[in-house]
Amino acid sequence: MKTVKELIQEKEIWAGLNHPNIALQEADVAVCGIPFDGGVSFRSGAKEAPKALREITYTIDPTTERFESIEELKVLDFGDIEGESREEIFKKVKQITYDCVKAGKLITFIGGDHSTTIPILWGIDQALEESFGIIHIDAHFDLCNEMGGDHLSHGSTERRALELKNIPDTESIYFLGIRSAEAEEAKFIRENKMNILGAREIRQLGIERVLExxxxxxxxxxxxxxxxxxxxxxxxYAPGTGTPQFGGLDGRELLDLLYGLFELPVIGFDVVEVAPNLEESKIALFAARKIITECWGHHWRKGMNIYGKYEKSS
Incomplete structure (x- = not known):
């Protein structure tokens, strides 16, 4: 089996879009793995996702489900961020996020559990001099102040986000697909103004109305x-995950939702909580691959990015 370092030195990964030797300024998209699942409260295994995902990106072509070519898209894979401790890993994640946001590149992170989003948001917050919004697509709110004494758990992601200087209020986050809440979270959302459309509401309203x-x-x-x-x-549609919840979005709903959401000024995204070893068929892993490449297609389609510069490399 190839190591992560060997994988990222090969152009064939990411549908042949990987350019391992270019500088960040030359890239359209920066991608990075965070093989950490020390913030889970139930089943682990998400740390295996970044490497496992790369290993199945040889088998696809650089086209979207709308039959558009993205073969000119330049992807720079930084590999996996690892360290001796969570503190070290999170510090590195924060820095690479900061660098990518400052460079005006679409950032793509592969978790890891949902706690890995916390340092990404730290990096964005540090890099920006203006407020930003978060769209949280999940079965869970992740609004617990702590879980099991851990303030950086995968169930505390958005609670930590609300502490950032560039997240002005609780309505800066839009929660989509939710269908489970801890007692603490239920109390929190009753006491604060929140943007929430659960999986049930999304199905009832339809994607067009949800996007509006x-x-x-x-x-x-x-x-x-x-x-x-x-x-x-x-x-x-994704059995390989640590805390599955019945009654969620189907694949078509999620892909159509992301298509519309990328009409907003998206500066980056992550896909987390894929645990390949929890299911033999790797359905969730293949779902993550599709999500990532389609989002890259949406980004490429826009042509002009939100930093006001022509973003397709010459």
């Missing part, structure tokens, strides 16, 4: 980050 609502609320932000927990999908 989300865009209406998030239009005030010039920069938006999307975090995608694979358990937003119903377990039928």
């Amino acid at each position: 609502k989300v865009k209406g609320k998030m239009a005030r932000f010039k920069k938006i980050y999307i975090t995608i927990d694979i358990d937003a999908l119903d377990p039928a």
Whole structure:
């Protein structure tokens, strides 16, 4: 089996879009793995996702489901961020996020559990001098102040986000696909103004109406980050995850939702909580691959990025 370092030195990964020897300024998209699942409260295994995902990106062509070519897209894979401790890993994640945001590149992170989104948001917050919005696609709110005494758990991601200087209020986050809440979270959302469309509401409203609502609320932000927990999908579409919840989005709903959300000024996204070893068929892993490449297609389609520069490399 090839190591992660060997994988990222090969252009064939990421549908042949990987350019391992270019500088960040030459790239259109920067991608990075965070093989850490020390923030979970239940089943582990998400740390295996970054390497496992790269290993199945040889088998696809650089086209979207709308039959568009993205073969000119330049992807720079930084490999996996590792360290001797969570503190070291999170510090590195924060720095690489900061660098990519400053460079005006679309950032793509592969978790890891959902706690890995926390240092990504730290890096965005440090890099920006303006407020930004977050779209949280998940079965869970991740609004617990702590879980099991851990303030950096995968269930505390958005609670930590609300502490950032560039997240002005609780309505800066839009929660989509939710269908589970801790008692603490239920109390929190009753006491604060929140943007929430659960999986049930999304099915009832339809994607077109959902997008109208989300865009209406998030239009005030010039920069938006999307975090995608694979358990937003119903377990039928993504069984390989640590805390599956019945009654979720189907694959078509999620792909159509992301298509519309990328009409907003998205500066980056992550896909987290994929645990390949929890299911033999690796359905969740293949779902993550599709999500990532389609989002890259949406980014490429826009042509002009939110930093006001022509973003397709010459």
